[in-house]
Amino acid sequence: MPTTHPNPHAIAGMITRLNDPHYSRWAAQLRATGGCRQPIHMRGRVLHVDRATGRLLHSYTTAAEPDGVLRLPCKTRRTSRCPACAEVYRADTYQLIRAGLVGGKGVPASVTAHPCLFVTLTAPSFGAVHTRREQNGKTLPCHARRDAETCPHGRVMSCTARHGADESCLGEPLCPDCYDYTGSVLFNALAPQLWKYVTDALRRRVAKTAGLTLRELREQVTISFAKVAEYQRRGVVHFHAVVRLDGPDGPTSLPPAWATAEMLTHAVQHAAQAVTVTIPATDDEPARVLRWGRQLDIREIAMDGELSDQAVAGYIAKYATKAAECVGTLDRRINPLDDLEAFNLRDHPRRLIAECMRLGELDELADLRLAQWAHMLGFRGHFSTRSRHYSTTMGSIRDERRDFARTEEIATGRLPLFDEDTVLVIASWEYAGKGFSVGDALLVSALTGIPLAAPPDFGGDTDEPA
Template sequence: MTHEEKKKEESHGRPEIPAWMRAVAEVISAPGYERWARQVAATGGCSAPVRLVGESQVIDAGTGEVLHIYRTADEPTGHLLVACGNRRGAVCPACSHIYQRDVFHLIRSGLSGGKGVPEAVREHPRVFATLTAPSFGAVHTQRERNGKTLVCRPRRGGGVCGHGVPERCGARHDGADIRVGQPICPDCYDYAGAVLWQAHAGRLWHRFTLELRRQLARRAGMSRRRFDALVRVSFAKVAEYQRRGLVHFHAVIRLDGPGGHDDPPPGWATAQLLADAVPEAAGLVQVLSPDPGNGQRVLAWGDQIDVRAIVVRGDGGGLSDEAVAGYIAKYASKGAESSGTIDRRLSCGRCKGVGTVTMARGPAVCKRCGGVGTAGGLDLDRLPVTEHARRMIRTCWDLGGRPELEELRLRPWAHMLGFRGHFATKSRRYSVTLSTLRQDRAEHKTAESRQRNGLPGPESTEVLAHWRFAGQGYTEAQEILAGHISQRAITARRIEEQRREGA
C-alpha cells in the first residue's frame, strides 16, 4: 500500500474540513500573523481598512539626521492598515462609533463648554429644534398613545383612492414592520415632489437660517444690520432619514454675542425669543424648483416643527445638555439605508450616470458602464431595496436626465434618494470642529508612537512620508479573524470611555 493510499484510508469516514476553516488556519499560521493582528486592533476595529504601501522618515530638523524609518516593505503583509473613517454604522460600526462620539463632543462643547469653548456658554439661550419634510402622500405609520399602539389609518366608511386602493389601514404597526413608511398607494404618491424637496433640503436650511435672523431682529424691534452687530446665531445640526425616505433636521440653535461662544448676548435675546422665531421663520421659507411638465414647484418645510428649550440641568421642564448631545449624535451615524435604500453610489464613477463622456472628438459612449450610466451595469429595477426606495431611485434617475435639473446631480445622489447635503454641519463659531477633534486624536497617537520609539517631540523634528493606495478590506478568512479582534478592540475602547466619563 502506497503512502497516498494509506493516508486516504486513514481519512476515510472523517468529515472534510470546510474551505473557510482551512483558509483561516493558513492566516493564523502564516509568518507575521501577530503583527497583522496588532495592525487590525490599531485601526480600532475598522471593518474595511485601507491598505497603504510606502514609507515615512522622522528627521532631526536641526541636523538633518534620519532618526527613524518605517517601511511597509518590512511588514509581513507588505502594507499598513488605516481605518476607513466611514461615518455610517451599516458600513463600518467601529468607525461610525468614533464619528458618533466626535459629533457628541462637538454638540456638547457648544452646550456645556470644553474643547476650547468656555463653560459660560451654557448660560446662553439655546433651543433644540426639529424641522421636517412635508407630506407627499399617505404612508403607513406607527401610531402610539399612552403606551398603546393605535390603528395606522382609521377611516369611517372605508373609501378608495383614484387607483382603487383602500385609503384605510386597520393594522397596528410596530417598529419592526417593513410597511412603516411605505405609501398607502404608490401611484398616488408624489415621487417627483419628494425627490425635488430632498434635493433642495440643504438650500431650505440655509434660507431658514437667514430668515431666522430676520424674524429675531423684527421681534427685537430693530433692523437686521443692528441685530447682527449685537447677536450671533450659532447652530449645529444633523440630518436623519425617516422611514418614508425623507430627511428631517435636528438642530441646536444658540444665541451669542457678536464674538460667538466667548461672548454672551444682550439680556433681551432670550430663549423664548428664539423659540418663538424658529417656527415663524420655518413657515416663511420657500425654494422654487423647475418641475418638468408643470413649470415651477414651490418647496417648503412640513407643518410638524418642534422647538424645545435646553436647560442647564435635566431636572427642569426642558432637555438637558447631555440628552440633546446624545440624541443628535445617535443620528449622526445613520444613513439612507435606514429607510430601505442601498449604501453605495449607483451611478458610474466615470460618466456620473450620463452614459457618455466628453472626448477630443466629441461625446462618446462611456466604456466603463457601456452607456447605461449605472455602476457595473446595475439594473435599478432589481436592486435589493424596498419598493418605495426603488421608486424614489428611479425618479431620481429619470429626473436626473432632464436638462433643467442637471445642477441637482440627481443620478449620483440616487442612492441617497436625492438628498445631497452634509449629514452633520455647524456654524463657524458654534464649537470645536470635527477636523480639530480628529487632529487631536492623530497627534495623541503620534505622541504615543514617538514615545515607544524614543523619538523627540514634533517641535524638533520633521516627517517625510510617501504613501500609495494599495486596496481596501480583508480577504474572507482575514475578515473572520478581524471580526473577533475588532470586537475586543471596540469593547476595550467603550470600557475606557465609560471609565473616563465616570471619573
Template sequence: MSAPLALSRPGLAAGRFAEALHRAATPDYFGWLEHTAAAGGCTRPIRLTGVLASVEADTGRIIGELHTDELPDRTICKACGNRRASQCPDCAWVYAGDAFQVVRTGLTGGKTVPATVARHPVVFATFTAPSFGAVHHRHVARHTCAARQRCDCRPAPCHARRDAGTCEHGRPAACFARHDADDPQLGRPLCLDCYDHDHQVVWNFASGELWPRTKQAIERQLAARCHQRGIAHVQAVTDSGRVRRVPPVRVSHGKVAEMQRRGAVHFHVLLRLDGVDPNDRDALVPPPAGITVDDLDAAVHAAARQITVTTPPHPDRPDGWPVAWGEQVDVRRIGSSDGDVTDAKVAAYLAKYATKATEVTGHASTRLTSDTIDAYANPDGDHLARLIDACWRLGRPTATRTIGSTEQGGVRQGSLDTTPNPYAGLRRWAHMLGFGGHFLTKARRYSVTFGLLRDTRATYRRAEDEDPADTLTVGTLTFLGAGWRNDGDALLANTAAARRRQARRIGREELGHHTWLTGAAA
C-alpha cells in the same frame, strides 16, 4: 476582501478558521496585531505601501527612513473612516464619538469652547418634510413606557376614517391597523399611484437650500425683536477692516439629517443664541438681557411658516416644485424643568443619527450608475423603486440642440447639452433618494471641528508612542488595495478590536462610577 463575523456556511467557516490559525501560528503574530491595531475592526481597511521618513521639524533633515517592506505583510493598514454604521461599524463608532463631542461642546463648552456657552439660550428644533401623500404610520397619543427605544405602548389606528371610501385608483383611503414598531408597512403609501414621488425626491434634493434661508429668517426675526425693544445694533469690524452695524444677536447651530421611513429627510437642529462682541467677532458672548429663549422659540416657529423655495422649471413641471417645511415643527428647550431634554441626551441622539443614512427605509446601496439602476428603479414597482426611478427620470438630460452636421470618418456630430439640467444631481444621489447634503453640519462658531478632534487624537497617540516632539513623520505612500488579505485576518483583527472597545467602555463606566461616588461622598 473582509467578511462579517457571522459564519453562514460550514465550508467558509472552516476556511476562515484555517486562515486564522495559520496567522496565529506565525512568529510575529503579536507584532502583526499591534501593527494592524489602528485599522482593527474596520471592515475594509486601506492598505498602503511606501516609505516613512523621520524629519527634524526645525531643519527638515531626514534622520531615519522605514520602508513598508520591513513591516508585517509589507503594508500599512489605515481604517477606512466610513461614517455609516451599516458599512463599517468600527469606523462609525469612532465618528459617532467625535460627533458627540462636536455637539456637546457647543452646549457645555470645553475643547477650546468657553464654558460660558452653557448659559446661552438653546432650543432643540425638529423640521419635517410636508406630506406627499398618505402613508401608514404609528402614532401613540400618550406614552406610558419607561423608554422610547423599547416602546410597547398601544398605538392609535393608522388612518381610522370610516367615511373615507376609496381613492381615485380604487384603493381604500383608510387603515384601521394598529401597527407595531417594526411593521414593514410603516412609511409605505396607502396608494402608490396617488403618492407624489417626484415632489418628495425634489424636496430631498432642495432641502439644503431651504435650511440656510430658514436660519436667516430666524436671525431676522430676532433682530426685529431687538429693534422693538430698543436694543441697539453693534459696530463690528469686518475682515476687510471696514466697520458696519450688525444685529446684537446671532444664532449658531448644529444640525443632523435623519431619513424617515417614507424616504423623506427631516432635520434635528440645535439653535444656540449668542451675542456679538464689537471688538472680537469670533468671541462667544451671551446675548443681550432683553432677548430670551422665548424669543428664540417664537422666531423658529415664525421662520418655519414663512420660508418657501420654488425650484427651477423642469420639462415635467414647468412651474417648478414648491419646497417648504411641513406643519410639524417641534421646538424643545434644552435643560427645561421636566429634565427630558438634556445636553447629554441630545448629543447622543444626534451622534446616533449622524452614522445612519437610508437604512431605515430598507434601501442601502452604493452610488447608482446606468449599469445598476435597473436593479433598483421601477416606475411600476414599490415605494422605494418609484422614488429611485423619479430621481433617475428627473435628472435626465433635458435641453439639447444639434450644433453641427459635419461628417468625420462617417460619424455625424450629434446633439450636445447646451443648458445643464438643474436637477442633474438627482441621478448622482439616486441611491440617497435625492438627498445629497451632509448628515451632520454646524455653524463655524458653534463648537470644535472634526479636524481638531482628529489632530488631538493623533497628537495623543504620538505622545503615547514616545515620539520626539521635535520630529515629524512624513509618508510617501501609494494605494495598494482595500480590505483584509483574507477572512482569517479579518476575524482576528475584528475580535481584537472588539475586546479593546469593550475594555474602553468598561473603563469609562468605572471612571464615571468612581466620579459619582466621589461626588456623592463630598
C-alpha cells in the same frame, strides 16, 4: 435550510494567515484600527532627519509589515459600512454638540446661560403612509377611517392594523400609485437650501424684532447652530438643530438682555413658515413650491429641565452616523445603467430611486445631480453641519486624538522625541487597497463573529484586498 460551506480558497487563505510568522503583527494592526471592517491599506515610508547634520534619526517602512502594507481605519461615518469607525464619529459629534451646550473644547462654561433651543423641522406630506401611532402606551390603528375614500387606483385609503415597531411596511404608502414620488425626491434634494433660507430668515426676523439692521445685529448678537439630518421611514429627511443666541464675539460673550429664548422661539416659528423654494416648470414637470411640513417642534434646552444637554447631544450624534438604511435603500452609489430589480429592493425605495434616475435626465434639474444621489433618495447635503461659532470642529477633536496617540508612542519608545523645528520629516505614501482578502475576511469573521464582505472572485492571490 441548505448549509453554506466556505470557499476552499478562503479556507486556504485563512490557514496561510494563521501560520504566517507575522500573524501577531497583522493582528496588532487590526486592533490598532479599532475593529474597522474595511481598513485602508497604505504603502510607504517615513524618515526623521536632523536638519543641521543630515543624520537619520528614525525611519519606518511598510516593507517589513505583513503584506507590505499598513492598515488604517476607514473613518467612515456610516454604521452600515463600519460600526467601529462610525462609533468614533458618533462620539466626536457628541463632544462637539455638548461643548456648545455646557462648554469645553475651547468653549467657556458660561455658554450655559445663553438662550438655546432644540428645533425639529419636518417634511410635508407626499401621501398617506403606514405608520405606528401610540397614545398612553397603547398602539393605535394605523389609518382607521370610518368613511374611507377609494383612490383612483381602486385602493381603500384606510388601514386598521396596529403595526409593530419593526414591520417593513412602515413608511410605505397606502397607494404607491397615488404617492408623490417626484415631490419626495425634490424635497430631499432641496432640503439643504431650505435650511439655508431658514437661517437667513431667522437672522432677519431677530433683527426686525430688536429694531436693528442686519449690520447692527452682528454687532450685538451671533446666532449659532448645529444640525443633523434624519431619514424618516417614508424616505424624506427632516432636520434636528440646536440654535443658540450668543453675544457679538460668539460663545465667549453674553447676548444682550432682549435676546431671550421666547424671542428666539417666535423667530424660528416665523422663519420655518416663511421660507419656500420654487422649482420652475419643465416640459415634463409642472412648477412646484416646496416648504417645510406643518409639524414644527421647538423646545428650550435647559440644564435643569426635561431636555438636557446630554439628551440633545446624544440624539444628534446618533443620527450623524445613519443615512437612508431605514428606508431600505442602498448605502453606495448606483450606476444609472444598473437594473434596479437586481438589488432586491422593496417597491417603495425602488420607486424613489427610479424617480431620482428619471428626474436626473432632465436638463432643467441637472444641477441637483439626482442620479448621482439616487442611493440617498435625492438628498445631497451634509448630514451634520455647524456654524462657525457654535463650538469646536471635528478636525480639532481628531487632532487632539492624534496628538494623544503620538505622545503615547513617544512615551513607549516607538517614536523618537524630537523638536519639529530641528527635525525634518520626509514621508512618502501611496494607496494600496482596502478591506480584506477572502482568507482574512473568513478569519476576522471567525474571530469577531461579524460577517465581512469579500470579493466575488475567490481565485488568484489571497492577499488581494476586497
